[in-house]
Amino acid sequence: MRKYETLFIVHPDRVEERQEVLDKLTRLIEENDGGVLKVDEWGMRKLAYPIEKKRQGYYILMEFYGNAELPPKLEYLFRVDERVIRFIVVKLEDRYQPEAEVVAEAA
Structure with missing residues (x-):
């Protein structure tokens, strides 16, 4: 498993x-044996430059874990969904074990 984060902008x-x-x-992450760790909605913010003649967008940051095959599937989903105007998926950790994090929190 690997740990990733994605930042995407929803059309205003x-x-x-x-x-x-x-x-x-x-749903896509969980169907591919992954899991969502954190979702952080940043809200409506000004874009660095106009996209589709819009100057604002709704920013969402999501941390998740999954296999190496998961990011291309997410990127495809972002590309075909017209509600998402920009996105990026970044690998945070090569080796991530969600079970180890649960044990650490319980101690």
């Missing part, structure tokens, strides 16, 4: 549908 006119996007991502 489709903010009310952000939970559907999160549910779709979570």
Whole structure:
């Protein structure tokens, strides 16, 4: 398993549908033997440059773990979903064991 994080921007006119996007991502991650560790909604923020003539977007940061085959599947999902206007997926750790984190929290 590896640990990843993704930052994506939801189209400002489709903010009310952000939970559907999160549910779709979570379902894909869990179907591929991964898990979501943390979801941090940054909210509406100004973009560095206009995208599709929009100056704002809804930012969401998500930490998750999964196999090496998972990021390309997520990137494909981001590309075909018109609600997401920008995204990035970054590997945080090569070897991640979610069981070890649960044991550490319990101690």
